[in-house]
Amino acid sequence: MAFEEKTNLKNMKKLKTLMMLCYAVIVAVAVLTVSVLAVRKTDQVLEKKVSTLTTALNVQMELNLNNYLHRMETIGTLAFAEEQTYTYDATDPDNDEYEATITETAIRDKLYSLCIMENFVDYGVVYRNNHRVGKISNGTVDLFGERMFQDLEAMITRPRTNDGWAAGYQDNFNRIYYVKRIHENALLVISFYTAELKSVFDNPEIMKDMSIRLTDGNYNILYSSEADELGLPLSEDLVSRVADRNSVTVLDKEYLVTVNSSNDNWFVICSVPTKIILKEKNVIQLFIYMIAAVAAILAAVIGAVLYVKLTKPIEQFVAKLDTKAHIDQLTGILNKRSFEEYTENRLNASLPIEHHALIILDLDNFKGVNDTLGHAAGDQVLANVGGILRATFSTEDYLGRIGGDEFCVFLNLHPDDGTDYKDFVISKCEALCQAFHNNYTGEDHNFKISASIGVSIFPECGEDFNTLYHSADKALYKSKKSGKDTYTIFADMTEKGEEN
Amino acid sequence: MKAVKMMAVSAVLSLICTSCSSAPVITEQQQQVEISLSWWGNDSRHEYTLAGVEAFEKLHPDIRVNCSYSEWSGYESRSRVQMVSDTEADVMQINFGWLSEYSADGSGYYDLEKVSDVIDLSSYSDEMLEYGRKNGILNAVPIAMNAETVYINSSIYQKYNLAVPKHWDDFIDAARVMRKDGVYPIAGAEKSIWLFTISYAEQKTGKSFLKDDGSLNFSVNDLQIMLEFHKRMIDEKVYPQVKDFSRTCIENGTYAGAVAWVSDAVNYFKDVQQQGTVIEVAPYTTVEGMEPGEGWYAKPATMYAISRNTEHPKESAMLLDFLLNSSEMTVLQGVEKGIPLSTTARETLDRENMLQGIQYNASLCMEQNTELNQMNSFIENDSLIKKYTEACNLVVFDKATPEQAAAKLYADIKGK
Numbered sequence: 001m002a003f004e005e006k007t008n009l010k011n012m013k014k015l016k017t018l019m020m021l022c023y024a025v026i027v028a029v030a031v032l033t034v035s036v037l038a039v040r041k042t043d044q045v046l047e048k049k050v051s052t053l054t055t056a057l058n059v060q061m062e063l064n065l066n067n068y069l070h071r072m073e074t075i076g077t078l079a080f081a082e083e084q085t086y087t088y089d090a091t092d093p094d095n096d097e098y099e100a101t102i103t104e105t106a107i108r109d110k111l112y113s114l115c116i117m118e119n120f121v122d123y124g125v126v127y128r129n130n131h132r133v134g135k136i137s138n139g140t141v142d143l144f145g146e147r148m149f150q151d152l153e154a155m156i157t158r159p160r161t162n163d164g165w166a167a168g169y170q171d172n173f174n175r176i177y178y179v180k181r182i183h184e185n186a187l188l189v190i191s192f193y194t195a196e197l198k199s200v201f202d203n204p205e206i207m208k209d210m211s212i213r214l215t216d217g218n219y220n221i222l223y224s225s226e227a228d229e230l231g232l233p234l235s236e237d238l239v240s241r242v243a244d245r246n247s248v249t250v251l252d253k254e255y256l257v258t259v260n261s262s263n264d265n266w267f268v269i270c271s272v273p274t275k276i277i278l279k280e281k282n283v284i285q286l287f288i289y290m291i292a293a294v295a296a297i298l299a300a301v302i303g304a305v306l307y308v309k310l311t312k313p314i315e316q317f318v319a320k321l322d323t324k325a326h327i328d329q330l331t332g333i334l335n336k337r338s339f340e341e342y343t344e345n346r347l348n349a350s351l352p353i354e355h356h357a358l359i360i361l362d363l364d365n366f367k368g369v370n371d372t373l374g375h376a377a378g379d380q381v382l383a384n385v386g387g388i389l390r391a392t393f394s395t396e397d398y399l400g401r402i403g404g405d406e407f408c409v410f411l412n413l414h415p416d417d418g419t420d421y422k423d424f425v426i427s428k429c430e431a432l433c434q435a436f437h438n439n440y441t442g443e444d445h446n447f448k449i450s451a452s453i454g455v456s457i458f459p460e461c462g463e464d465f466n467t468l469y470h471s472a473d474k475a476l477y478k479s480k481k482s483g484k485d486t487y488t489i490f491a492d493m494t495e496k497g498e499e500n
Numbered sequence: 501m502k503a504v505k506m507m508a509v510s511a512v513l514s515l516i517c518t519s520c521s522s523a524p525v526i527t528e529q530q531q532q533v534e535i536s537l538s539w540w541g542n543d544s545r546h547e548y549t550l551a552g553v554e555a556f557e558k559l560h561p562d563i564r565v566n567c568s569y570s571e572w573s574g575y576e577s578r579s580r581v582q583m584v585s586d587t588e589a590d591v592m593q594i595n596f597g598w599l600s601e602y603s604a605d606g607s608g609y610y611d612l613e614k615v616s617d618v619i620d621l622s623s624y625s626d627e628m629l630e631y632g633r634k635n636g637i638l639n640a641v642p643i644a645m646n647a648e649t650v651y652i653n654s655s656i657y658q659k660y661n662l663a664v665p666k667h668w669d670d671f672i673d674a675a676r677v678m679r680k681d682g683v684y685p686i687a688g689a690e691k692s693i694w695l696f697t698i699s700y701a702e703q704k705t706g707k708s709f710l711k712d713d714g715s716l717n718f719s720v721n722d723l724q725i726m727l728e729f730h731k732r733m734i735d736e737k738v739y740p741q742v743k744d745f746s747r748t749c750i751e752n753g754t755y756a757g758a759v760a761w762v763s764d765a766v767n768y769f770k771d772v773q774q775q776g777t778v779i780e781v782a783p784y785t786t787v788e789g790m791e792p793g794e795g796w797y798a799k800p801a802t803m804y805a806i807s808r809n810t811e812h813p814k815e816s817a818m819l820l821d822f823l824l825n826s827s828e829m830t831v832l833q834g835v836e837k838g839i840p841l842s843t844t845a846r847e848t849l850d851r852e853n854m855l856q857g858i859q860y861n862a863s864l865c866m867e868q869n870t871e872l873n874q875m876n877s878f879i880e881n882d883s884l885i886k887k888y889t890e891a892c893n894l895v896v897f898d899k900a901t902p903e904q905a906a907a908k909l910y911a912d913i914k915g916k
Contacts, residue, residue, distance in 0.1 A: 098897035101743060105890075112574045116581055119570050137571045138747050138767070139543050145748065174543065193569075195550060 012315065020307060024300040031299070035292035039285050046284065047251055050277050054210070054258050055249045058270045061212060062260040064200045065268060069165065069178075075114060075123075076163075076180050076190050082110040090127040091185045104133045111135060115190075121175055122191040125182060126152055140191060143172055152187050155179040165266070167194070167222045173231035176222065194230065197223040201268075209276045217265040219243075238271055328401040330379055331386030339400025343410045344465045346398070347458065355421040356411055356458040358468040359429065360476045361451040363405040364484040369447050381440075381449060388435045392428065407451075408469075422457065422489065429453050429487035436485075452479040453487035461490045531562070533815045538568040538582075539593035539802075540575040542767050548832040555828045556819060563815050576882050583608070588807050590816040591823075596642075596799045597877030599634050600714065606637030610806035613638045615817035620825050623842040631800045641824060642800030644838030646762050647866045648695045650782040651769060651858070656683065656756040664782045665757075666792070668700055671738045671785070678756060679737040686757040687749065690742045693730070694885050695797065696759045696785075701726040702795035703787045714878040716913050723891075724906035731895045731902065741896065742889060751775075757782070762838050762866055763801045765859040779858055781865045784872075793871030797879065801838045839863040887912045 079085050088103050089095075107125065111134035115123040124134025130148045132141070144151055156179055157164035163180035167173060176197075178190040201212045203225060214223040219234040233239075241250045242259040249258040257271040326338040334342065343358070350356060363385065370378040385407060389399045398410040415424040432453065440449040454476025456462060461471040475488040482488065539549060546569050553565045568589055570578070576595070582588040583602050594609075602608035612619060612632075621629065624641065632640035652664050660677050663670075665685065674685035688696055698709050701718070704725055711717045718726075733739050740749075749755045751772050760768050769779045783792040804823060806816045823829050830845040834854050840846050849855050866872065878884070891909040894900040900908070 098893060098899055101893050101897070104743070112577060116574060116578045119568055121571060123574075135571070135573045137573070139571075141746060141748055142751075142771070174547075193546060195546075195567075199566075 012318065016307075016311060020304055023303050023307070027299045027303065028296045031292045031296040035288055039288050042284055042288065043281060046281055047277070050256060051249050051251050051258075054256055054270055054272070057207060057210065058249075058258040058260050058268055061201055061270065062262050062268045065197070065214065065262050065266075068197075068200045069262075072178055072190055072192070073161075073163065073180075075118065076178060076188055078114050079111060079123075079125075079188050080182075082107065085110065085125065085188075086182050086186075089183065089185050090125075090131040090133065091129045108134050118192075119196055120190055120192055122177075122189050124189060126187050126189050128185040136189065137191075139175070140189070143170055143175075149187065152177070152179045152189055153181075156181055156187075167216060168220055168231060171231060173220075173222060194223055201225060210270055210272045213269045213271075214262075215267045215269060217267075219267070222266065234269065238269065242267070242269060328386075330382050331389075331401050331407075332383075333386050333389060333407075334398060334400035336400060336402040339398055339402060339408055339410070340465060342398050343400075343408075346410065346412065347463065347465055347468075350458065352459050352463070354458070355414060357409075357421075357425045357428075358456050358458070358465075358472045359409040359411065359425075359432075359453060360402075360455075360469070360472040361407050361409075361432065361453045362403075362476055362480065364450040364452055365447070366405040366449065369449065373447065377447075381447075384439060388432070388439060392432050392435050408472075422491070425455055425457060425489065426487075429455060429489075433485065433487065450485035452476055452484045454479055454490065455487060456490040461494075532564040533562060533812050534564045534566060535591065535810070535812050535815050535819060536566045536568060536589035537591045537819060538579075538589035540570055540572045541593075542571065544767075545836060548834075548836070552823065552829040552832050555832075556822045559822070560815075560818065563818070565819060586809050588809070590807050590810040590812060591819050592805050592807065593643075594640055594803050594805045595877075595880065596631065596803060596875065597880035599632070599639055599803075600877040601881070603634045603639050606633070606635035606639060608634070608808060609639035610808050610810060610813060610816075611637050611639070612641065612806065612817070612820075615806075615813055618814060618817035619821045620844070623825055623844040625841075628800075628841045632803055632805075640800075640803035640805040641820070642803050642841050643824070644763070644801040644835075644840050644863070645798055645866060646801030646838055647796060647798040647872060648692055648699075648759055649762050649765070649862045649865065650686070650757065650759050650785055651765065651862070652757040652780045652782045653750075653753075653755070653772070654778040654780045656753060656777075664780055665785065666783050667788050668785055669788070671733075672736055674756070675736045675738045682754060684737060684739050684749075684755050686759060687739045687745055687755040688742075688759040689745050690889060691880065691885055692759045692761070693739065693742055693745075694888055695879070697726045697730050697733075698879070699785065699795040700729050700787075703790055704729075708873070710876045710878055712876075714876055716910075718910075720903075720906045720910045723909050724902045726888075727891060727895045727902040727905050727909070730892050734896050742892070761801070762859065762862040763836070765862045766836060766857070769858055773858065781858070781861045783865075784869065791871050793869040796869075796872050797875035798866055798872040799875035799877070799880075800841075835859045835863065839867070884913060 084103055084107050088100075088107060090100065090104070111123055111125070115135065120135065121137045122135060122140050124132055124136040126132050126136065126149055128149050130146065132148075141148070151169065155164045155166040155169075155177060156162060161180070163178065165176065165178050167176045169175075169177065174194055175191045176194055180188045182188050197214065201214070201223060203210060203212055210225075212223075212225040213221050213229070213234065215221050215234050219239050221229045221232050221234055224230060237255065238257055241252075241255060241257045242248065245259055246261040247259065250256070252274065254274055255271055256274055256277060257269065259267050259269045261267055326334060328335045347356070363381070366378065366381065369381055382401070382405065385405075386399070386401070389407060389409060393399060393409055393411070394413045396412040398412065400408045400410075402408045411425065411428065415421065419427075432451065436450045440447060454472040454474065456468045456471035456475060458468060462468040471490040475490040475493060478488040478493060479486045537549075537553065539545070541549070549569070550567060553567055557563065557565060579588070579592075579594075579598065580601075583598075599608075612621075619641070621638075621641070628642055629638060631642045632638055650665075654664065656678075657664060657674070660674065662674050662677070665671050665674060671685045678685055701722055702708060705718070705722050707717055707722060709716070709718055734741060740755075747768060750758060750768055758768055773779055784794075784796045786792055786794060804820050806813065806820060810816050824840075824842050825844045827848045830840065830842075830848040831852055831854070833840075834849065835857065836859070839855065839860060840849065846855075887909060891905040891912075894905045894908070895902050
């Protein structure tokens with residue numbers, strides 16, 4: 001019989017497993033919840049940070065551009081330091097040709113010296129009759145032709161300072177022009193190659209995915225960090241996000257775009273596809289989820305280990321109590337209450353076609369042991385009887401002490417070799433009698449102790465414990481009356497009409 | 501079991517330490533060697549050179565090239581400022597004349613033979629490399645040869661039933677029939693006209709303008725011949741005043757010809773040729789009875805040099821080799837600077853069928869002429885030309901006689 005398989009302990013183990021599962025689920029859900037919240041918060045922080053950094057970059061680019069353009073304007077203004085620059089008028093018909101040549105040479109030399117270290121394409125004066133003094137390139141002359149003064153004059157957009165910036169003249173986006181009026185018939189012209197803006201919009205290596213563009217007021221690209229975009233209109237995707245806005249940062253599912261207006265209604269526009277930002281976000285997410293998974297597993301494992309450590313002493317204590325409540329301490333077999341409970345349960349669960357036997361045995365001459373050898377010896381005999389019963393019967397059979405020197409066995413085991421059940425029971429009874437004979441021979445100070453045995457068989461002698469017990473008790477009584485040290489099967493008494 | 505527990509605890513601690521570490525965040529940025537490249541030229545030269553630099557940077561991502569470029573006007577003065585202030589670019593396109601000006605003893609530019617393991621000089625003959633040597637030190641590598649060349653708009657000349665001019669008088673004759681229409685038989689920028697008049701004067705006097713040591717060989721009388729010739733050309737409307745020269749007049753037919761460098765041929769005539777006009781390379785103008793080319797000069801068109809102060813000679817040499825010999829740059833450049841002297845580059849152009857057009861014809865005319873003199877670089881001195889132009893203005897505007905102006909010019913040159 002597996003005493004460990006006690007119901008309470010089973011229930012306790014089930015409860016323990018359930019608690020551990022619940023704990024694991026709670027930990028997993030908690031970690032998952034925290035992780036999701038952390039990821040969402042991280043996303044928000046990351047997006048805000050990227051947005052802020054991009055805005056800062058864009059503002060810096062705009063400042064760089066304004067500084068660059070302002071420097072050009074300042075160098076342009078320096079031309080006014082030479083008095084002849086603003087007093088000379090090449091369109092004056094009264095000019096002496098030689099004096100005009102000398103004056104223009106002086107103006108040219110002055111202008112050359114002012115722009116000597118600049119990568120200017122043009123730095124000179126254009127008069128209303130299209131006469132030119134200073135550094136006016138062949139490219140500009142070819143580009144403007146006969147309309148040079150007229151079209152350059154149209155580039156002046158700021159009445160306060162009488163100047164203006166322009167690009168994309170005749171769809172030529174390779175040069176950017178600055179024009180400032182000197183007097184009614186003269187314009188100062190500065191131009192530089194658009195490629196010069198590369199140094200203005202130089203992008204740090206770490207921001208290499210960022211596209212930086214400069215557009216005019218109509219969103220035509222004047223400069224782009226991307227190849228082959230010069231002069232093209234800004235893509236509709238970007239225009240729709242920044243149209244009619246002077247300073248804004250937009251972050252949506254497709255793009256992070258930021259725009260700042262600069263001089264003369266030009267726009268510095270930085271953009272990066274959102275998926276590139278998300279690429280980094282996904283790495284962070286993966287990292288967080290990996291950490292969360294590891295943390296959940298570790299928490300569950302550590303929790304389980306601690307739980308087992310904490311509950312093990314309690315379990316052992318409960319098991320001990322449980323054993324004490326069911327086991328006769330002297331013999332190590334079931335006490336009367338437990339024996340009856342187990343046997344009743346077993347009988348209730350048995351079918352009529354099954355065979356069981358209830359064996360009651362009462363020790364012969366036990367009183368003599370107590371009287372002559374004392375109670376300690378008597379207890380030793382009782383303890384030995386427990387051993388005899390365990391040795392004689394199987395672990396599937398129920399063994400119990402139901403009185404002082406009265407014991408009970410409920411046979412669960414069936415013969416598996418086709419032996420008649422009654423013969424099987426008889427063989428057990430004879431084996432039991434023989435075991436007493438072997439242990440208590442009566443020789444050499446060994447007290448001779450035997451057992452009187454009564455047997456009732458399920459279902460012939462009864463189908464419940466009380467009926468079977470009374471039947472077996474009657475058979476025991478007959479064994480006692482028959483001279484002890486023998487066994488009686490109640491069924492035999494019935495056949496012979498001796499049951500009363 | 502204990503080992504497993506220890507491993508688990510270690511893993512957790514490592515994870516926590518990794519996640520919550522307060523160690524400083526260090527982001528390594530790509531380190532690049534920065535070198536600079538400077539050149540002068542027109543829009544097309546800027547475009548293909550920038551494209552070439554981009555290709556070079558792709559080939560060598562650890563090198564970044566900062567470009568500095570502009571048109572020729574003012575570039576010479578700027579270059580002088582940079583050279584004397586030690587702020588010149590690492591790799592420079594230089595003019596032949598600057599070798600004498602900045603490196604008379606060969607120390608003004610980097611000795612390129614120190615980096616001959618990087619620059620493939622085997623593509624150049626010793627004769628060509630000699631142009632880049634000063635005091636025996638290889639300061640520069642020539643890109644192509646150059647010479648002032650006479651280009652004639654045959655369409656206009658034929659309209660006036662005139663043949664392509666060969667002699668100076670042919671231009672004067674042409675002016676007589678063209679001037680009524682405001683057309684000039686020829687025109688040129690300041691330096692071109694300067695060399696044009698020197699050619700005339702050398703042919704007339706039989707003397708070279710400079711001595712071998714670079715000092716003035718012309719007398720006051722010789723200079724007077726130059727000034728008188730110039731005044732006559734202006735007065736006869738053979739060519740316009742230098743200050744009035746404008747390339748747009750080539751396109752609108754005001755100029756029926758131009759004297760210009762071989763390397764300028766495409767810039768000057770590309771547009772007018774696209775209109776269907778025929779441009780011919782005329783023989784080098786002479787006085788009657790002389791061989792074409794006498795009194796005319798050839799020189800390396802432009803050269804590449806490395807700064808003597810460069811902190812990155814190897815990287816600069818790599819860029820220089822790319823500009824001179826690489827097939828990428830050769831194809832981008834074509835014959836814009838003339839026919840390359842590098843045999844490797846020339847083979848590439850031949851293979852790509854790019855050896856053709858007005859610039860190629862001008863180059864052939866120069867290469868096949870045996871009378872051309874090697875130019876002394878002082879003849880291109882900016883200050884010298886400026887003094888000559890001032891003298892010309894005095895004569896042209898009747899502020900001085902040719903004799904007075906020549907005397908003043910002689911004194912100015914000698915006083916330099």
